[in-house]
Amino acid sequence: MAEASGVEVIVFDILGTMVxxxxxxxxxxxxxxxxxxxESVEQLLTVWQGHVxxxxxxxxxxxxxxxxxxxxxxxxxxxxxxxAGLTDAVAIGRLATAxxxxxxxxxxxxxxxxxxxxxxxxxxxNASRATLLRLNAYAQLGWHQALSAEDxxxxxxxxxxxxxxxxxxxxxxxxxxxxxxxxxxxxxxxAVGMRTAYVRRPVGDPPASTDTFNWRSSSLDELVTExxx
Numbered sequence: 001m002a003e004a005s006g007v008e009v010i011v012f013d014i015l016g017t018m019v020x021x022x023x024x025x026x027x028x029x030x031x032x033x034x035x036x037x038x039e040s041v042e043q044l045l046t047v048w049q050g051h052v053x054x055x056x057x058x059x060x061x062x063x064x065x066x067x068x069x070x071x072x073x074x075x076x077x078x079x080x081x082x083x084a085g086l087t088d089a090v091a092i093g094r095l096a097t098a099x100x101x102x103x104x105x106x107x108x109x110x111x112x113x114x115x116x117x118x119x120x121x122x123x124x125x126n127a128s129r130a131t132l133l134r135l136n137a138y139a140q141l142g143w144h145q146a147l148s149a150e151d152x153x154x155x156x157x158x159x160x161x162x163x164x165x166x167x168x169x170x171x172x173x174x175x176x177x178x179x180x181x182x183x184x185x186x187x188x189x190x191a192v193g194m195r196t197a198y199v200r201r202p203v204g205d206p207p208a209s210t211d212t213f214n215w216r217s218s219s220l221d222e223l224v225t226e227x228x229x
Contacts, residue, residue, distance in 0.1 A: 157188025
């Protein structure tokens with residue numbers, strides 16, 4: 001077990017780590033395309049996720065100018081609509097804002113509140129500023145501060161995104177702990193000197209055998225207990 005001594009600020013990934021992103025997108029697709037069966041919903045979700053991943057990669061490789069998640073989500077919603085034969089502009093518009101309505105995991109709200117009594121806690125998300133504002137309210141996530149990668153005009157795991165959190169924390173990287181359910185995210189944080197904690201979620205990117213994160217926890221409750229012991 002790693003020692004929490006020396007940790008001054010805790011930074012959380014949000015999408016997937018604190019809220020159920022795939023589950024929320026599935027629910028939005030079902031609402032938009034009520035006749036879709038389970039297999040069709042999964043196919044449409046794959047279309048959405050594939051577009052987001054592809055466009056963020058293009059931006060990282062400088063093959064596309066930066067566009068925030070509002071823009072990319074609208075593109076993804078239109079692709080899903082085209083595939084499903086959906087033409088209702090109102091339904092497509094609501095689908096495009098699905099990321100504003102993602103439910104928190106069962107232990108997210110209480111775990112965050114417990115940590116916030118002892119540490120400054122930051123959210124750090126690829127979500128746009130506008131989406132992040134509404135998502136935090138919907139999911140009832142009580143950050144001391146929430147930061148959007150939009151301010152860096154980049155997407156994690158670009159180092160400039162993590163530096164937003166380090167600038168806000170105002171302390172050396174080794175005193176800042178990044179918490180995420182995605183190993184790729186934690187590797188990005190490690191690259192700028194942050195300490196790291198993996199939390200297992202039903203979705204996410206599990207660590208590889210070569211990963212050396214400071215903490216590995218089966219739930220947020222477990223991690224919070226270790227950090228506050």
